[in-house]
Amino acid sequence: MYEIIEGFLEALRLIITLDPDVMAISLRSIIVSFTATIFASLIAVPLGGVIYFGSFPGKKSLINLIQTLYSLPTVIVGLLIFLLLSRVGPFGFLRLLFTPTAMIIAQTVLILPIMIGLTISALSGVDPIIRDTLRSLGATRFQLLANTMKEAKFAILAAVALGFGRAISEVGAAILVGGNIMASSFSSSTRVLTTAISLETSMGNISQSIALGIVLLAIALVVNFVITTVQHR
Amino acid sequence: MIELEGVRKSFDGKEVLAGVSARIERGEIFAVIGPSGSGKSTLLRLIDLLDTPTGGAIRINGVDIHANREESHRVQRMMGMVFQKPAVFNTTVAENIAVGLRFRGIKEAAIKAKVEEALAVVGLAGYEERRARTLSGGEMQRVALARAMVIEPEILLMDEPTANLDPVSVEKIEELVVRINRDLGTTIVFSTHDMYQGQRLAHLIGVLMNGRFAQVGTPREVFTHPASREVARFVGIENIIDGVVVASNGTCAVDAGGVRIRTRSPLTPEELVSLCIRSEDLRVTPAGEATTAPGKNTLPGIVTSIVPRGPFSRVTVDCGITLSSILSWKVVDNLGIREGSHVAVSFAEESVHVVRRG
Numbered sequence: 024m025y026e027i028i029e030g031f032l033e034a035l036r037l038i039i040t041l042d043p044d045v046m047a048i049s050l051r052s053i054i055v056s057f058t059a060t061i062f063a064s065l066i067a068v069p070l071g072g073v074i075y076f077g078s079f080p081g082k083k084s085l086i087n088l089i090q091t092l093y094s095l096p097t098v099i100v101g102l103l104i105f106l107l108l109s110r111v112g113p114f115g116f117l118r119l120l121f122t123p124t125a126m127i128i129a130q131t132v133l134i135l136p137i138m139i140g141l142t143i144s145a146l147s148g149v150d151p152i153i154r155d156t157l158r159s160l161g162a163t164r165f166q167l168l169a170n171t172m173k174e175a176k177f178a179i180l181a182a183v184a185l186g187f188g189r190a191i192s193e194v195g196a197a198i199l200v201g202g203n204i205m206a207s208s209f210s211s212s213t214r215v216l217t218t219a220i221s222l223e224t225s226m227g228n229i230s231q232s233i234a235l236g237i238v239l240l241a242i243a244l245v246v247n248f249v250i251t252t253v254q255h256r
Numbered sequence: 257m258i259e260l261e262g263v264r265k266s267f268d269g270k271e272v273l274a275g276v277s278a279r280i281e282r283g284e285i286f287a288v289i290g291p292s293g294s295g296k297s298t299l300l301r302l303i304d305l306l307d308t309p310t311g312g313a314i315r316i317n318g319v320d321i322h323a324n325r326e327e328s329h330r331v332q333r334m335m336g337m338v339f340q341k342p343a344v345f346n347t348t349v350a351e352n353i354a355v356g357l358r359f360r361g362i363k364e365a366a367i368k369a370k371v372e373e374a375l376a377v378v379g380l381a382g383y384e385e386r387r388a389r390t391l392s393g394g395e396m397q398r399v400a401l402a403r404a405m406v407i408e409p410e411i412l413l414m415d416e417p418t419a420n421l422d423p424v425s426v427e428k429i430e431e432l433v434v435r436i437n438r439d440l441g442t443t444i445v446f447s448t449h450d451m452y453q454g455q456r457l458a459h460l461i462g463v464l465m466n467g468r469f470a471q472v473g474t475p476r477e478v479f480t481h482p483a484s485r486e487v488a489r490f491v492g493i494e495n496i497i498d499g500v501v502v503a504s505n506g507t508c509a510v511d512a513g514g515v516r517i518r519t520r521s522p523l524t525p526e527e528l529v530s531l532c533i534r535s536e537d538l539r540v541t542p543a544g545e546a547t548t549a550p551g552k553n554t555l556p557g558i559v560t561s562i563v564p565r566g567p568f569s570r571v572t573v574d575c576g577i578t579l580s581s582i583l584s585w586k587v588v589d590n591l592g593i594r595e596g597s598h599v600a601v602s603f604a605e606e607s608v609h610v611v612r613r614g
Contacts, residue, residue, distance in 0.1 A: 152343040156400075159304050160356035160407065161333035170355070174346055 026229060033230030034237060042234070049238045052215040055123050056191035059130035063138050063190075064183050066131075071142025072168050086143060092136030101199030104129040108200065121202040123213055129196040134186035141182030145175040177253045184253070188246045192239065194221055216242075257282050257317060258303065258411065258445070264311035265298050272298045274467030275312065280445060280460070282410075285437050287454035288447040290464035291490065296447035297340070299464065300415045303445065304337045316411070333360070336404030340416040342396035344388035349380065352388045352399055356407040374402040378432060394425025401432060405442075412436065414446035418453065426453075433457055451491050455479060463487050480534075484611050488532040494570075494580045495533040498613065501525050510610070515576040517553050521610040528613040537607035538581035540571055542591060543598035554602040555579070559593050573601050 037045050074085065106112050108120040108128075119125045149171055157170050172179065194217035197203075201213035203222055214222075216239045223231040258280040265273040272295040280286045288296045301307045303314055305321060305328050313320050321331045336356070345352050353371045362370075375381050378398040383391075388399055397417060404412060414433070418426040434457060436442050448454055454461045455475040462472045463483075471483035482488035488496050499512035501523040508523045509516050510531055517531060540559075548554045557575030564570075569588050572580045579601050583591075593599055 150343060152339055152341055153345065155301075155306055155339065156337075156343050156345075156403075157355070158306055159332070159335070159337035159413075160403070161329070161359050163329070163359070166359050170345070 030229035030233050034234035037234040048219050055126050059127045059190050060187040062131045063134045067138035068142050071139045075143045075146040089136050089140045097193040097195030100133045101196035104200045125200040126197050129200045130190040134189050138182050138186040145178030149174045180253050181250045184246050184250045259315040262312035263309050266310045278462050278472050283441045285444045285458045287458035287461045289454040294464045297415050300413045304413050305332045335411045336409035337413040338400045338404050338417045340419050342393050344396050349386050349388050350384035353403045370406050374406040378402045394421045411443045485530040493532045494535040497531045497577050501527040512577050518605050519608040520605045529610050532609040535580045535582045537603050539602045540581050540599050551605050556600050559597045
């Protein structure tokens with residue numbers, strides 16, 4: 024018990040004194056997951072719109088599949104990207120395995136389904152009368168899509184925030200394709216909050232783990248705060 | 257000019273419109289009235305190209321608007337629509353009204369001027385930067401009207417535009433409808449379940465019943481000469497009496513359960529008919545003072561109820577058939593009638609409007 028309290032106090036000291044290791048890991052975590060969220064948004068939001076407005080055979084099944092993939096296990100995504108990027112894999116020549124780029128790719132793939140799915144839900148949440156009004160005002164197909172998205176912007180923003188939350192808190196894919204490397208340069212290291220916590224805990228560096236945990240929790244809180252604020256608009 | 261020809265629409269096998277036909281001229285205000293669920297909204301949505309008919313044709317200026325996609329979009333841009341539920345986009349009032357103009361690639365400066373002008377017309381000048389969602393229902397509906405109007409449509413469609421509004425807002429919207437039609441010559445088609453609104457605003461009324469126009473005519477025609485028993489009931493004729501035509505002494509008379517009523521309408525004996533008599537056209541006199549006159553029906557009876565209705569009383573008399581008359585309180589007092597009083601009910605032959613049954 025004493026060790027935990029001591030670890031907690033030490034953790035606060037690490038955060039307050041802006042410990043370089045803690046800061047570097049936190050910053051890397053945010054950069055990797057934020058980049059993944061940007062890429063995922065660029066794909067998921069337009070794709071969600073096209074799926075929602077499109078009429079094609081198998082649309083219902085596709086949406087069901089997307090919803091099933093919400094709970095895609097992170098290690099499965101990690102394994103998949105690992106196999107694709109490994110020396111013997113089809114993209115091995117890119118030499119991306121164990122780089123932050125590999126982690127960004129894995130996290131993008133991981134959060135795509137939930138962001139596409141929630142974009143579709145966000146658009147479904149727009150009152151049908153809004154859609155009718157836009158059409159009656161003479162909207163083209165593209166204007167209809169763009170303006171309905173505008174109406175759903177807060178719900179879509181919440182989808183993006185949720186995607187970011189899932190990316191930054193996952194550990195399976197990050198450790199498989201990143202490798203939890205602490206190299207001499209910032210940009211070639213792949214140690215992020217979750218992988219670091221996992222390592223430090225197993226090595227007995229409780230205070231380091233707790234400090235990183237607090238940072239991760241704080242980030243999650245900020246994300247949650249953004250979602251709730253946005254949803255009450 | 258809008259031509260409806262046998263327009264049909266089914267949803268999941270249920271027929272909502274079963275062959276609607278009418279002709280609406282340019283610059284006309286046309287009211288679609290009918291009970292709830294009679295397909296009024298569906299008809300307007302078909303005209304606005306929001307749904308596709310399952311049969312028949314809708315032609316605007318001679319063009320079948322549902323025939324090809326390219327043409328459809330061009331035609332859709334000639335029309336504006338206001339929906340029953342006031343709906344605004346989650347942005348400022350000015351941006352709401354600008355949407356249709358932006359779709360058409362109008363320049364910013366022109367948009368600003370048009371939006372300001374439209375807001376002034378609907379009485380919301382100075383509301384530009386307000387959040388549209390914070391407005392009242394009546395204000396939102398006026399924003400919706402401004403938004404539909406600012407694109408200068410040839411045809412303005414309004415689906416029960418005042419159904420959810422307070423009386424003051426209703427009056428404002430009605431005033432705007434008349435003004436838009438008069439000043440801009442816009443053809444207006446609106447639906448309402450309020451027959452008096454139809455009467456107040458429309459040049460022509462179509463009574464939609466059971467998926468068809470039971471009658472299309474001027475408000476006067478519809479209110480005084482309803483085409484069927486159902487229309488008569490819907491436009492508020494209180495006395496509708498079923499009977500059989502009998503020939504009597506060369507003139508036409510109708511036998512309604514033993515009571516004979518003479519009419520001016522040319523009829524063939526044995527025909528089954530309904531007689532429509534507006535309650536305002538009935539006179540009630542105390543039994544002793546009744547006089548018979550040619551061209552007049554006079555029926556003796558007993559007052560069964562006197563029910564206040566606004567500044568009037570509805571006096572119901574059993575003459576073998578039940579007839580209701582609307583009299584002012586003062587008249588009821590002067591006549592000295594009560595429930596149970598013996599009276600005579602009289603009305604002119606031409607006050608009896610006859611419709612065929614079945």
